[in-house]
Amino acid sequence: MLKQAELIGVLYLENSLASHVFTPGRIAVLKLLASQAAIALENARSYSDAAEREAKIRRLVDANIIGIFISSRKGEIIEANDAFLKMIGYDRVDIAAGNMRLADLTPSEWRPSPARSLVGTDTPGAVQPYEKEYLRRDGSRVPVLVGSAAFDEQQDHGVAFVLDLTERKLAEAEARESERRYRETQLELEHANRVATMGQLTSSIAQIGSKDIFFAYMPVRR
Known part of the structure; x- marks a missing residue:
């Protein structure tokens, strides 16, 4: 059984x-x-592979390990998992109502970024992960790492994977603050050591000078 010169199976009759x-x-x-x-077997195999891939993607989405959303070329978010919705403070009612658009979730200074999401642009292929910020529903910001790719050959839809960087940014800020405090402490210790050294030198010079003066003016007995 052949399909386009490719062996699909063997039919044996006796x-x-x-x-x-x-x-x-x-x-x-x-x-x-x-x-x-052969055509029927190949189609069944393709459907089986597609169903298996879809099941794997669905398990990844439902696992809520990272935020995942699917959006159209116009930038409308048409599907998202709970992790992403929690990250930005929206819910599924907003998705159903069409209230979630990438333009509304992106601060103005991030919109002209050269590394922008695949969805809503004409860039083919996948976009390598890059850092940006999203606007939460309450107006606050969340730092994220975003990577995206076309979901179909026509690139009408794209899927994006979003990692919340809030904890990492807080840890980096704490590390920088600790480093600043450490440097300030080191500078204070160095200054204190210099002051103490200068004090000791001044005291030593004063003692030596007073002895020299004492012997210089000591009256001579005859």
Whole structure:
């Protein structure tokens, strides 16, 4: 059974009751049936692979490990998992009402960024992960790492993966603050050491000077 010169399977027929059963006419019919069977098997395999891929994607979306959303070329978010909705403070009612658009979720200074989401642009292929910010529903901002790719060949829809960087940014800020305090403490200690050293030197010089003056003016007994 062949499809476009590719072997899909083998159909084996055997008849041990009579000879010359497989006439040219019957063989032609069998070839036609085998060709149709090959097409049916390939379609079933493709559907099975597609269903398996869809199931894997669905498990990833439902796992809520990272935020995931699907949006149209116009920038309308048409599907999102709970992790992304929680990240930006929206819910599924907003998706159903069409109230979630990438333009509304993106601060103005991030919109002209050269590394922008695939969805809503003409950039083919996938966009490598890059950092940006999203606007929450309450107006606050959330730092994120975003990567996206076309969801179909026409690029009418795209899927984006979003990682919340809030905890990492807080940790970085705390590390910078700790480093600043450490440097200030080091500078204070260095200053205190210099002051103490200068004090000791001044005291030593004063003591040496007073002795020299004492001996210089000591009256000589005859």
